[in-house]
Every structure is written in structure tokens, then in C-alpha cells.
Amino acid sequence: MATTTGKLSARERLLAAADELFYNEGVRSVGIDRVIEHAGVAKASLYNTFGSKDELIRAYLKGRQDLVARHVMAAVDAAGTPREKVLAVFDGQTAMYAEAGYQGCAFHRANAEAHPGDRIDLATKEYRAWVRELFTDLAVRAGAADPAALATQLHMIFDGNGMATRSDRGPGSTPFAKTAAGALLDAAL
Numbered sequence: 093m094a095t096t097t098g099k100l101s102a103r104e105r106l107l108a109a110a111d112e113l114f115y116n117e118g119v120r121s122v123g124i125d126r127v128i129e130h131a132g133v134a135k136a137s138l139y140n141t142f143g144s145k146d147e148l149i150r151a152y153l154k155g156r157q158d159l160v161a162r163h164v165m166a167a168v169d170a171a172g173t174p175r176e177k178v179l180a181v182f183d184g185q186t187a188m189y190a191e192a193g194y195q196g197c198a199f200h201r202a203n204a205e206a207h208p209g210d211r212i213d214l215a216t217k218e219y220r221a222w223v224r225e226l227f228t229d230l231a232v233r234a235g236a237a238d239p240a241a242l243a244t245q246l247h248m249i250f251d252g253n254g255m256a257t258r259s260d261r262g263p264g265s266t267p268f269a270k271t272a273a274g275a276l277l278d279a280a281l
Contacts, residue, residue: 102131102133102134102137102141103137103141103142105131105132105133106127106128106131106133106137106138106141106142106148107148107151107152107155108131109127109128109130109131110127110131110148110149110151110152111152111155111156112130113126113127113130114127114149114152114198114202115152115156115193115195115198115201116193116195118201118202118205119149119152119202119205119212120205121205124138124145124148127145127148146210146211146212147211149202149211149212149215150211150212150214150215152198153198153199153202153212153215153216153219154215156198156199156219157199157215157218157219157222159188160184160185160188160219161222163184163185163187163188164180164181164184164185164188164226165184166184166187167180167181167183167184167187168180168181168184168226168230171183174230174233174234174235175234175274175277175281177230177233177234178227178230178231178234178246178273178277179270179273179274179277181226181227181230181246181250181273182249182250182253182266182269182270182273183270185250185253185254185266186263186266189257189262189263189266190263194257195258196254196255196257196258197251197254197255197258199215199216199219199220200251200254200255200258202215202216203216220247223247223250224243224244224247225243227242227243227246227247227250228240228242228243231243231246231277231280234277234280234281235281236277236280236281237280237281238280241280242276242277242280245276246273246276246277249269249272249273249276250269252265252269253265253266253269256269
């Protein structure tokens with residue numbers, strides 16, 4: 093029975109079904125027939141729109157990256173000083189965690205099912221590059237002596253905060269992540 097209906101296009105319904113099923117159950121665990129049924133579209137719609145399940149997975153992960161970017165950039169844009177903007181990344185992360193149904197980082201979860209060089213691996217690398225570039229850019233603006241090194245350290249805290257939130261079933265680690273990020277930032281400046 094289709095649960096993703098309404099006045100959405102076949103593409104939108106497939107993406108909504110993929111987002112729900114892939115995020116909750118895994119990109120390799122969920123068969124394409126199940127996504128098609130959940131979306132309430134014909135099988136040809138998937139292949140005409142995306143070409144393959146791998147391309148649907150790539151589109152799903154791109155949507156997840158866009159979701160993270162919206163939360164993070166809203167927090168960064170609302171922050172004042174360059175230092176506050178760096179730390180605001182973690183506020184954006186927390187806002188995402190507050191959403192109902194948060195199950196952890198979609199990229200960490202999907203990448204656990206990836207093979208080197210496949211669409212999941214490539215989408216994960218693109219996402220991680222985006223996070224790293226954001227931290228690098230913010231570190232430059234904050235005046236860090238070695239922005240790339242600081243970005244790598246901040247990214248590790250970002251990842252750890254996400255894993256702790258998923259494991260602990262709540263964002264209780266975020267204040268500690270921000271404190272650690274603040275200490276790294278202060279040392280780098």
C-alpha cells in the first residue's frame with residue numbers, strides 16, 4: 093500500500109519514499125520494489141526518472157546533505173563573530189537532532205553499506221568534503237594559523253557528536269562538543 097501520495101510528482105514521491113525507507117532501514121536493506129510500492133508509482137517511473145537504484149540512493153543522499161546544510165547554515169548565518177560562526181555549526185547539528193525521527197547521520201549509516209568507489213561512497217565523500225570546506229572557510233575567517241588542520245579537528249568533533257547523539261539517543265553531547273571545539277579554536281587563534 094502506498095503511503096507517500098498526494099499531488100507530488102513521481103520523482104518527489106520516489107524521493108520521499110526513499111528518504112523514509114533508506115534512512116530508517118538502510119540503503120541496501122530496502123529493495124527497489126518496496127520503494128516503488130511505498131511511493132505508489134509504476135516501476136518504469138523509477139527507471140525513467142533516476143535510471144537505477146544507485147542513482148536514487150545518490151539523490152536521497154544529496155537530499156540529506158541539503159537538509160544538513162540548511163540547518164547548519166541557518167545557525168552559522170545567525171551567529172555574530174567569526175568564532176561564534178564556527179561554534180554555530182554545532183548548533184545547526186543540534187537543531188537537526190531535535191527533529192522527530194532522527195536516526196543518526198544518514199551518511200555514516202549508508203556508508204556502512206557502501207563499496208569503495210560506488211555511488212554511496214562518492215556521495216559520502218562529497219558530503220564530508222562539504223563539511224570540511226565549511227570548517228576550513230570558517231577557520232580562515234576566524235584567523236586560524238592553520239585552517240585546514242583546525243577544520244580536520246573540528247570535523248572529527250562534528251562526527252563524534254553525531255555518533256554520540258545516535259548512540260545515546262539524544263543531543264546531550266553537544267555542549268561538550270562545542271566546548272571542545274571552542275578550546276581547539278582558541279588554541280588555533
